Amino acid sequence: MIGVGFGPSNLSLAVALEEHNGHNPNERISGFFVERQESFGWHRSMLLPSATMQIPFLKDVATLRNPASGYSFVSYLHASGRLASFINNQTFFPTRQEFHKYLEWVATQFTDQVSYGSEVIGLRLPADSGSAGTPQHLTVDVRRRGSGRVESVRARNVVISTGLVPRMPQGIQRDERVWHSSEFLMRFRETDPAGIKSVAVVGAGQSAAEITRFMYDTVPQAEVYAIVPSYGYALADDTPFANQVFDPGAVDDYYFGTDRTRQAFWDYHRNTNYSVADDEVIRDLYRRSYDEDVRGGRRLHLLNLSRVTAAERDGDRTRINVTGGGVQEIVVDVCVFATGYHNMEVSRLLGELDRYCLRDETGRHRVGRDYRLVTTPELGCGIYLQGGTEHSHGLTSSLLSNIAVRSGEITESVISHRRVERELARALPVEPAGR
Incomplete structure (x- = not known):
């Protein structure tokens, strides 16, 4: 798996992959991430003194998916020697500066899986895809800043999380x-x-x-x-009932709801x-x-x-x-x-692959519940979105509230597709040599 961007969403995905691999050594997923910034950073220019988070600390990169995670905000406080002091502070909402330090603490544990100062400039089919049936890999072109050198990497799955555009x-x-x-x-x-x-x-x-x-x-x-x-x-509006629109279960209500239901989400809860x-x-x-x-x-x-x-x-x-x-x-x-900000737009990055990606009646990309782009049968690879799915998954698509659960769902989707492919491969007859 190649992750395009290494902000909080793909950082959470790196954690989900690490924890999955630790518990399932026979189903390991190798992951690598490409980040334009020279080091990890999340909205650095808005880390104003005393500005606090607008979400509780429990909505970190792991807890809602795995409350026992060693990458939680509580684990960070313990490692930093401030757990008791934070409890005495009696707040669910740390300062933005402290939460950023937490994210940096997590990111430092994945430096060997990230190429900083690099940029994915495009995705394409491998050169040999025309004679190899349904393409099972994509070629990811990565340009290193400074040298301008472009390297090509093959990936079975790509997860795009390039963030919002001012x-x-x-x-x-x-x-x-x-x-x-x-x-x-x-x-x-x-x-x-x-x-x-x-x-x-x-x-x-x-x-x-x-x-x-x-x-x-x-x-x-x-x-x-x-x-x-x-x-x-x-x-x-951060009252308890209104805040339920950011719960993981609300994604199902939005995704599987009617047009009227989805519109009601926006009409009634934009003020959250x-x-x-x-x-x-x-x-x-x-x-x-x-x-x-x-x-x-x-x-x-x-x-x-x-x-x-x-x-x-x-x-x-x-x-x-x-x-x-x-x-x-x-x-x-x-x-x-x-x-x-404008929502994340992936068409430029997809390039020639965009023609394999299906769109709805309004021209927006069709996205599965597992955040995987819906494609034609000619493309067997997985392209996942972390962001840019407000039209399909609702209000949390570009927010921190659901990143832990979403990363777990993407991980499970990759595993599920791989299992299906292996079962199909076992069921298909073996061609005699030379045919």
Whole structure:
């Protein structure tokens, strides 16, 4: 198995493979992963001080699949000597920085299975596939950064997990002063905070609220404009019944549900994750705004029901057009767009193989319940998706909540297909030599 990308999802898959192989030595699956980054990293530019996870620590890379796993967050705390201290902290939600350290701790145990600083540039059929019946392997072309050398690896199964793609408003391009939230801390550290007199943060979700609070607290001389398309920040619904949409069983309800059922998931439960923020950060920002009213000064400006329609560089500053009740122009030193992400799109990576992949009536890839792309009989290899399956598997497709269970299901699917192939091979008659 070749894993394309080595973020939390494929890290969880590496753990699932390791634990499967340990318990089933006669059914071992060899796995190797290719990662563009030079080392493991997960949203490094959003590891803001004191920012906490929005999921409980039990939704780590292993626990929901195997509560006894040695790769759990609890195992990490024990290895780090902080288990008792964490318990005394009385929280289900560690800081994002600590959870990142946990993921790094797991990743260091798989360094021999990962090629960092490398990129999969395409998948294709082997050169000899035309004369060998149904292709049972794919050729994976891997380019090493720096040298530019391309190596080809054969794999029986490929698991694609290349992550989400930052989304910017149409017509607006990123530059040294116009950032997407995915690069926020990296860009901020490259900038002299003393030179920031005004900043705009665009968006209504958790990242936008956290960045607004961070800039307000960290750059005390700056005017901070929070440009929100809604009437202020909306609260994320993390109540127990609503949170059930992230349970492993909800994937079945979504996948096997009717069109009406699937639409209801989105209509009623988008507010569990999309364009919403946690209660704590919302109250923090409101408290700062209220304190300004009491003092009689105003540095935090909330522009609600507003959008940025244009951004134009003016020397070291940026002019942005904001539409709301009317159109106003604001000149800022930094503009941060926390405007979300596009879903993972695999067609470019699939290349010529895309013609073997079946699509539904709306043109989206058909995906099996086991996250395996549905293909024509001419392709006997397994291509699995970790991400990009919102249309088929629901809200958890790009989130951490279900990665442990999903990785186990992919592992079981690979084993099941191999068993079927072996049974078919035993049942087929043996051709006499020379025929």
